Amino acid sequence: MTIYYFYCLIIYFCSFSLIYTINDDNTWPWKKTNYLSRSNWSSLLNPNNNNNQHPVWFIFYYLNYCGYCKKAEPGWEAVAQYAINWSKYIQIGAYDCASGSLSIKDICQDEKYPQWRIYCPLTNTTHLAFSSKQRTIKTKPEDILIWLLNKLNNIADQCYGQQWPIKNLIEPKTKDDLDKIIPKSVNKFQLFISDDILLYTLFVLNNSKTIQTEPIYRLAKQNQITKDISIIKGIRENTGQITLQQIDSAQIMKPFVLDKNIISHFETINRKNIATLKPTLSDIDSATVWMINRDLRRGLPDLTENVKSWIKTLYTYYPGSKTMKSFLFNLNEFVKNYTTLSPNEYQTYINSTSIIKLPQLKFDHCNGSDSSKRGYPCTLWVLFHSMTVKQAILAEQNALPSDIKPSDVIVSIREFIGNFFLCEECVTHFVNMTINAENEIKSHHESILYLWRSHNVVNKRLRYEEYTNDPNWPKVPFPTKEQCNLCIQQIDENGDATEYNENETYKFLKEFYSLNNSMRIQTYNLILLFSIVIINILISNK
Structure with a gap:
């Protein structure tokens, strides 16, 4: 019994001394998403490398204390997983607008969060693509990605430049026209037949690794070269002539359904943080x-x-x-x-x-x-x-x-x-x-x-x-019966208060939030607990 109460006393002391201190570098543990900060912003987004084209970035701007931002985090991780092979053209990132120096308004735009922006390497600027105002309870990660891709396609020339792989619709009337449109230096290519530029965009980006050696062009569904064929592979023979062959599109098209099994990966900290019951x-x-x-x-x-x-x-x-x-x-x-x-x-x-x-x-x-x-x-x-x-x-x-x-x-x-x-x-x-x-x-x-x-x-x-x-x-409804028995007039089957005596509740709230007295009350509780421990020690020694 004595050891038990001494253990209780140690825990009670810990409730005063174990206090969590917020650090500026406190971040969510992103896994697939690139975590951006002020220190790595320039080196990641616009590195000093003149030999390579820099990718566009889709960036999730959030606040680490915002519950609605946290709800969007698993979906953004799912987007990063889906787009993992797009990195040559599009990188997926996240920036915590509650961290670092906030007197400088060059990264966060002082708007409401969460929000999603597109970073353009050519202009070194960001463009708002999707904000929390557009979100509804039915908004899925796919919806946000669609907004970003549609926005990017509208600004791709000034954002990325002429090397952007999503090409304008081509309209050849014959194979000879096709031969004139496709550059002579291209030996292999694909034709994607669709009126939906989003599906075309996804198909191209999902083939990012081969797009330079095998570019993909889009034809309208109603064209004079193909009939009811979704994807065609084109080869320029040694003679210079182009031959076309059908590809099984059902096998090659990557489904645009993000993995809903990806869940938030906030890791539980090994040590338990003990919070005081009363505000201080x-x-x-x-x-x-x-x-x-x-x-x-x-x-x-x-x-x-x-x-x-x-x-x-x-x-x-x-x-x-x-x-x-x-x-x-x-x-x-x-x-x-x-x-x-x-x-x-x-x-x-x-x-x-x-x-x-x-x-x-x-x-x-x-x-x-x-x-x-x-x-x-x-x-x-x-x-x-x-x-x-x-x-x-x-x-x-x-x-x-x-x-x-x-x-x-x-x-x-x-x-x-x-x-x-x-x-x-x-x-x-x-x-x-x-x-x-x-x-x-x-x-x-x-x-x-x-x-x-x-x-x-x-x-x-x-x-x-x-x-x-x-x-x-x-x-749960506050205060609970344990906190203020006189405040509660009725509870439900779960023990939650459903009706309060507001006069008693008013008295409780005045005492609970009169913080000048909080440390005195906690000290009194500590002395009371210590007295109980001493009494039990004396009883156990008799």
Whole structure:
């Protein structure tokens, strides 16, 4: 018994000390897809090699903390697997727009994510081909690849050049015309008979390894040379004459169905990350550090007024550490002086001018079972909940200006999400969900409950989404019966709450998100557990 309780004590201590720290080089473990970063961007996409034609790149732009981006990751890996032999002409890559320096806007385009772009080696530019706005619940990896190929065919000349293997339709009326169209230097070739340029494109790319020695030309289905034949092999004899022979197209055409058995390969980290049950000041501070260094900077200079407005709101209702509160006060005073603030001016202030330095990112309550889980989105929810609680506490203390409305915090949060959060589907859901907040929130009490109900709606919608869920932190109705027995009025057969006592829930939320007390409460719990251990030791020694 004594050993058992000492083991429990060690685990409890570990829950305070084992904290996951986010690193800038934290990446998804891509296998078939080329992982692009700022350090390898130029060397991979546009190497200093004048002897070879550089390939076009299809690039998946994502955010490592975005659940909807994670849902697209296995499909993009399937695309990379399907296109593995296209590498001479098309490479498949991925770039994490949440990593590295975000003050430089030369790679990520400050748009909503996920998105897919085409990199053109001739112009050293990228072109948007498919964005999250075009995605629906029925969108398959094949659909995204079709969009990319169709876009590329429209810009191939300026993107790749005259050596692009997808050729224009030829229209010979006789074999003699064909002899004139096919260059004399070509001894072997194929004719692909189809009105569908996409099928032709796929066939050519799937034969990338031989296309230089055996080019493929496309004829319309209605032509004067072939009849009901899909693919023909052409050979120029020693005499110079061309002979044609039919190819079994059923055997040679590679089916355009991506392997649906390719699943996400996020590997489970061997060590278990233990997260604290109650949010801490570190969670709040980490959310703020992330948004200051990344999300807000992205909006400059175009969204200077929105940045100023959010920093003012954040400072007014900031529930985190005194250090961050002081930093936000100074930052608020700094941005007041600007009508237009550049990213460099903003970053220079943070890195050099400010006497208060930002802390490291450390997730306590929001520490996931692996690096792709919880993290920044979780800390944002904690921050938002804590801001509504802070507003209610200030109202109780008569410490708010008379013109402040109970809905102001929720409206500010909605504007922050709409302007700065880059997960397109997340933004759409949250903005639509809170679109009528001004009319629905009549008290500070109601503001706390409004965000709580909204969060539970999101959890319900995402509960069975594989890529947004942490198995150690299932998205169940919050709070659970174990967390607040008085809050629950009714549960279903799974033990999930279906009806709440909102007065008791309000009290619970105020306590749960009053983070100034969080460490004191956790210390009390630790002392209580230690006392239990000592008592059991004494009992076992009698």
